Amino acid sequence: MSESTIEVPPTTVTEASDLAPLRWKQPLRSVVPVDPWSGIRLAMFLLYAVLYVYWFITRGLIIDRISVAISVGLFIIIGHLGRPPRRWAWLVLDFICYGVMWFCYEESRGWADRAGFPRQVELPRNIDRFLFFGTDPNEFLQKHFYNPHTIHWYDKVASVTYYTHFIFPVIALAILWVTSHHEWARFMKRFASLLLVACALFVLMPTVPPWMASASNYHYHALNPPLARMTGRGFASLGLKGFVKAWENALDWGNAIAAMPSLHASFALFVPAFFLPRIKPKWLKALVLVFPLLMLTSLVYFGEHYVTDGLVGWALVGLSFLFWGWQERYARRRRADKARSFLSLDAAAQQSHESLADELVSA
Amino acid sequence: MKLRKVLLDCNFITALLDEQAPAHTAAKQLYATLVDNYQVGTDRLYALSTVLRDLPREFRQSALAPVLTIRVTRQYRVAASRIDAAPEVATSLVMLQRERIRAIATTTHDYDAIDVEVLSALDGDGGHPTFDPASAADIDVVARDANESDDVSSRTALQPARQSTGE
Numbered sequence: 001m002s003e004s005t006i007e008v009p010p011t012t013v014t015e016a017s018d019l020a021p022l023r024w025k026q027p028l029r030s031v032v033p034v035d036p037w038s039g040i041r042l043a044m045f046l047l048y049a050v051l052y053v054y055w056f057i058t059r060g061l062i063i064d065r066i067s068v069a070i071s072v073g074l075f076i077i078i079g080h081l082g083r084p085p086r087r088w089a090w091l092v093l094d095f096i097c098y099g100v101m102w103f104c105y106e107e108s109r110g111w112a113d114r115a116g117f118p119r120q121v122e123l124p125r126n127i128d129r130f131l132f133f134g135t136d137p138n139e140f141l142q143k144h145f146y147n148p149h150t151i152h153w154y155d156k157v158a159s160v161t162y163y164t165h166f167i168f169p170v171i172a173l174a175i176l177w178v179t180s181h182h183e184w185a186r187f188m189k190r191f192a193s194l195l196l197v198a199c200a201l202f203v204l205m206p207t208v209p210p211w212m213a214s215a216s217n218y219h220y221h222a223l224n225p226p227l228a229r230m231t232g233r234g235f236a237s238l239g240l241k242g243f244v245k246a247w248e249n250a251l252d253w254g255n256a257i258a259a260m261p262s263l264h265a266s267f268a269l270f271v272p273a274f275f276l277p278r279i280k281p282k283w284l285k286a287l288v289l290v291f292p293l294l295m296l297t298s299l300v301y302f303g304e305h306y307v308t309d310g311l312v313g314w315a316l317v318g319l320s321f322l323f324w325g326w327q328e329r330y331a332r333r334r335r336a337d338k339a340r341s342f343l344s345l346d347a348a349a350q351q352s353h354e355s356l357a358d359e360l361v362s363a
Numbered sequence: 364m365k366l367r368k369v370l371l372d373c374n375f376i377t378a379l380l381d382e383q384a385p386a387h388t389a390a391k392q393l394y395a396t397l398v399d400n401y402q403v404g405t406d407r408l409y410a411l412s413t414v415l416r417d418l419p420r421e422f423r424q425s426a427l428a429p430v431l432t433i434r435v436t437r438q439y440r441v442a443a444s445r446i447d448a449a450p451e452v453a454t455s456l457v458m459l460q461r462e463r464i465r466a467i468a469t470t471t472h473d474y475d476a477i478d479v480e481v482l483s484a485l486d487g488d489g490g491h492p493t494f495d496p497a498s499a500a501d502i503d504v505v506a507r508d509a510n511e512s513d514d515v516s517s518r519t520a521l522q523p524a525r526q527s528t529g530e
Contacts (some may be wrong), residue, residue, distance in 0.1 A: 025478040032460040033445045084436035182407075182431070278365075329404070335428035336402040342425035343379065345395035 037082025044078040063166040069099065072174050079178030090181065098173075101192050108199035112206050112258070119257060120207040121222050124306040131307060138210045138227055141301040146228055151237045158298035159234025165264045165295070172271050186324070187274055193320045194270065198261050198313075207260035211303035227303035265310035268295035269317045367480075368464040369397060371410045371430060373451040375468045375484060380422055386470040389484040393468060397482070401429045409433050411458060414451070433458050448473070 052071070055062065062071050073095065080091055128137055145154065169191070176184040214223035269292040279285050296310040340346055371394075378390035400406035408430045415423055415432055439457050446453035452473045459467065459479060466480035474481045 026476055027478045028456065028460045031446065031477060032457050033442045035442070035461065082438075084434065084438060086434055086436060332402050332404065332429070336398045338425050338428040339398050340395070342422070343391055343394065345391060345398060 035082070041078060041081050044081065045075075048075060048078055061163065061166060068166075068170055069102070072170055075174045076177050079174075091177075094177070094181075094184070097188070101188075101195060105195050105199055108202050108258075111199075112203045115203050117204055117206060120205055120260065121213050121220050124207055124260060124308040125210070125213065125222050127308040128306045136223060137300045137307050138214075138303050139223060139225075141297075142227055142303065145301065146230070148228065148230075151233055155230070156234035156238060157294075158301055159231060160238075161268075161291075161294050161298045162231055162264065162302065162304075163235065165267055168271050169267045172274070186328070190274070190317075190320045190324050191270065193323065194266055194316055195263075197316055197320075198263055198266070201260055201312075202258040205260055206257045207309065208257055209259040209304055209309075210300075210306055212256065214303070229303055231302045231304060259305055259309045261313035261316055262296075262299060262305040262309040263313065264299055265292065265296045265305065266313035266317050268292040269314050270320075273317060273321060366404070367400075367406050367466055368462070369406050369408050369466040369468055369482065370433075370455060370459055370462075370464045371397075371408060371414075371427075372455050372467055372469045372471075372473075373411070373414045374470045374473075376410060376414055376418070376427070378470045378484065379426065380418065384470075386484055390470060393482060393484040397468060398429055407431065409462070409464060411435050411454060413454060433462055 062068055076091065076095075080087060125136065129135065132140075145152070173184070173187060173191070176187050208218075208220060208222070210223060211227050211229040212218050213220045214226045216226055272288040272291055276285060276288065279288060292314065296305075296307065299305040299310060300307055374386075375390055375393075378384040378386040379394055381387060384390070397406055397408060401408055410427065410430045410432065412432050413435045415427070415430075418427070435454055435458065439454065439461065442461075443450065443453035443457045446456060448456065452471075455467065455474075456477065458464070464479075466482060467474050468482040468484065470484050472485075
């Protein structure tokens with residue numbers, strides 16, 4: 001999207017407005033009657049937040065798809081309280097699309113099993129070794145930073161970073177759903193495309209994750225010595241026992257042989273990338289973009305993914321944004337051209353520029 | 364990049380459509396700029412369903428192709444009926460507030476006293492008289508008081524509404 005902004009000049013300045021004294025402008029909210037539902041929605045959101053935090057502390061993080069769908073559904077229902085029936089109809093339709101998307105994602109595990117494409121064990125490892133001059137990043141990080149008897153601060157940071165995968169995209173989606181359907185649709189197009197391509201790769205190229213490739217009970221022996229899988233350790237040390245338990249249950253549901261691409265790495269880039277154009281301070285932009293790097297480092301450290309998996313995930317995010325960005329620009333240009341040709345706007349704009357130039361010359 | 368939402372009000376669209384309207388040329392010039400901004404993604408253009416439904420289909424699909432529709436439903440019409448202004452102005456004010464739109468393209472002075480960005484396409488005659496929100500503010504106080512009881516009918520009964528938007 002172009003950064004250039006075209007200023008909107010006042011096309012004509014009338015005599016009346018020239019002579020009118022400067023007036024204090026009345027805020028819109030003091031003119032328009034208050035929406036009685038806005039207070040109810042706010043109170044319900046606060047109650048929801050309190051209950052969510054209470055649930056998180058006492059029972060753990062909600063991460064399985066059905067529970068997430070229920071919690072997101074409640075959030076969105078609260079956001080739509082008092083909205084017109086048409087908005088509710090859209091909501092139902094949106095939710096069906098959302099449900100179908102996740103159903104396809106979950107089903108990709110079964111499709112992968114049935115398709116029977118060869119499992120990739122050594123390919124991503126070899127690419128990693130090529131990228132890092134013969135060193136396995138997973139082994140390197142665990143060798144230098146992992147201590148089975150001590151939980152360091154970076155174990156906690158990495159664990160928390162890993163866990164954000166289960167809430168950040170969902171929170172972003174839910175907030176967009178409630179605040180702007182247009183932006184929600186923009187987000188979902190990119191998100192669903194990413195998931196679709198990822199699922200296709202899970203089926204066509206089932207990739208064994210590093211921890212499995214190195215585990216003695218799986219007999220791949222692609223990495224030596226076996227990698228420790230200690231993703232939940234940092235959380236356990238923070239007193240989030242319930243979360244760790246729930247997380248282990250969730251792993252049983254997921255497709256374990258689906259390392260390529262890393263959706264953890266993808267989502268960690270996706271959410272900041274979507275909101276990046278709205279962030280003004282450059283330091284904040286830079287800070288936000290550190291997050292995907294932190295996520296990929298955590299994934300490699302925990303033996304969940306190869307670096308290659310993360311890079312492929314980022315590439316897919318980039319492709320998804322490029323494609324939809326191009327499509328949206330094309331659609332905007334097409335609609336703008338329609339309007340221009342119907343109203344002969346180019347001539348009008350030319351006339352406007354000429355009159356402005358005349359005024360400048362006469363001044 | 365900051366995205367600006369712009370509502371095209373009823374008079375502005377009418378001026379665009381009607382080649383004989385005094386503000387037609389000015390409206391076209393402003394719309395040309397808005398369409399340029401739309402194309403580069405800095406402006407998003409909106410119009411109310413109550414305005415768009417009466418337009419010729421071809422005009423809607425061609426001239427207003429970049430414009431998104433905001434559905435004006437009953438609850439918004441009820442809110443608009445409590446504002447002491449022309450129905451189309453009141454509806455625009457309600458939708459500006461509820462949809463968090465902060466700019467309006469118009470050919471009148473109706474929104475000059477309101478804290479929104481007014482993109483004016485006035486002709487030489489100065490347009491229509493200005494909407495004075497002072498009286499509307501009084502009504503708002505009444506509406507807020509009545510809000511405690513959360514009774515729509517009592518609020519409308521407390522302050523006679525001018526008239527509905529007539530959808």
